[in-house]
Structure formats: C-alpha cells, structure tokens
Amino acid sequence: MANRTGTYVAFDGLGEKDPTKSDFRYYSTIQAWSANKNIKFSLTNSHEKTDAVRDTSKRTTLYARIQERLKSSKNMLVILTKKTRFTGSVLSYEIEQAIDTYKIPLIIAYPEFSSILNVESHSDIWPKALAERINNTGVEAIHIAFAKDCIMDAITRFHVNGEHLSDGKNYYNRDAQIKWGLIR
Incomplete structure (x- = not known):
C-alpha cells in the first residue's frame, strides 16, 4: 500500500x-x-496528490x-446533504472503493445539521452504496456535523493508522458536541 497520509474528500x-x-x-470551504x-485547520488533501481530472475526462x-x-488516503471525509x-453519482463509486477495496474509515459530515446524536435519523440521505455497507462488520464510520473543529478532530483521530471505530454508526457524544458549540 502507498504512503497513506491524505484525507480524501467526497461529495x-x-x-x-x-x-x-x-x-x-x-469542499471549497474545507x-x-x-x-x-489564521485558522487552525490542516488537511493533507488526497486530491492534490495526483493530476487533476477534468469534467470531460473519460469515466475510466x-x-x-x-x-x-x-x-x-488514510481516511475519507464524505459530505452528505439532502x-x-x-x-447515479461518482460518490457511490468512491464510497464502494473506500470501504470494499481500501478499508478506509469514513468521516461522514452533514452540513445541514448542527449536531448529530441519532445516526439513523439521517439514513434517508445516505447514498445506496453507504446504506448497503453501513451495518457490515469491519466498516468504520463516524457521523458528524459539518463544523471545523469537529472535522479536524475526526480527521486526526480516525484513520487507517489511528484510533479505530467500533462500527459504521459512531458519533461524538453530547458533551463533545457541547464543547464545540454544536449544542447549546
């Protein structure tokens, strides 16, 4: 396996x-x-490690x-919205490959929600590729709000050489989300 230091951002x-x-x-915000x-946020972006792909590129x-x-990549940040x-999107292929082939932990961020305390309540916006895999043994994922401090914590902690997640439905506890100002 290559040197796995990047975070792959998918949307x-x-x-x-x-x-x-x-x-x-x-993605532009990240x-x-x-x-x-002036912002304490550092990301080794996997997209910057290879040549750019144009919209006109062949699917192969x-x-x-x-x-x-x-x-x-050491992990994948997946951005999901309503x-x-x-x-039918490339996102499905990216999720399939990350989980099935590369065994990459997923950090699933939801920009439209200020906090995540019930993972199942967001299942209606999961792409089919994620929905089919989320309950499988060996899938590692944490579901978070799209917030700078929360994303940074997850990226630095949950990766192929870092802390491992118990399953595909993890989230930060209420106290952590209060600390970050996600819950008042």
Whole structure:
C-alpha cells in the first residue's frame, strides 16, 4: 500500500457544471480553512496528490484517478446533504472503493445539521452504496456535523493508522458536541 497520509474528500457534484450549485461549495470551504493561516485547520488533501481530472475526462480515467487517490488516503471525509443522490453519482463509486477495496474509515459530515446524536435519523440521505455497507462488520464510520473543529478532530483521530471505530454508526457524544458549540 502507498504512503497513506491524505484525507480524501467526497461529495455529490449533483451533475452541476456550476460548482456553487452543488456540494462542491463545502469542499471549497474545507480548502479555504486549510489555506487560511489564521485558522487552525490542516488537511493533507488526497486530491492534490495526483493530476487533476477534468469534467470531460473519460469515466475510466476518472475511476483510475480515484483509485490512485484512495490508495494514498488514510481516511475519507464524505459530505452528505439532502440533495445527495441515492444512486447515479461518482460518490457511490468512491464510497464502494473506500470501504470494499481500501478499508478506509469514513468521516461522514452533514452540513445541514448542527449536531448529530441519532445516526439513523439521517439514513434517508445516505447514498445506496453507504446504506448497503453501513451495518457490515469491519466498516468504520463516524457521523458528524459539518463544523471545523469537529472535522479536524475526526480527521486526526480516525484513520487507517489511528484510533479505530467500533462500527459504521459512531458519533461524538453530547458533551463533545457541547464543547464545540454544536449544542447549546
């Protein structure tokens, strides 16, 4: 296995050409946090470790690049919203590969929710690939709010060489979420 140091960020582009109309905006937020010297947030972005893929690239080229990036990733940050498609997006392929082939822990972030205390209550927005795998033995995932401190904690703790998660339905306890200001 390659040197696994990156975090692979996955989201549904929703078939949009305009990134501001898709979940790409959340990926852009993470990039901005990481680039800002005044914000304590550091991300080794797996997408920056390989050549860029254009929207016009063939699917085989895209899938090969995804596999290359996943091979060097220690974890995957999956961004899910109410618009995330159940099937038909590249996100499904990314989740399948991360879990089935590369055994990468998932950090599942929900931008539309301020806190996550009941994982099952969000199952209606899980893509089919995630829904089919989340209860399987060996799947490691933590479900979190899309909040800088929460994401940073999860990225640094839960990865192939870090702390292991008990199953696919973990979340931070109420006290941790209060500490981060997610629950008042």
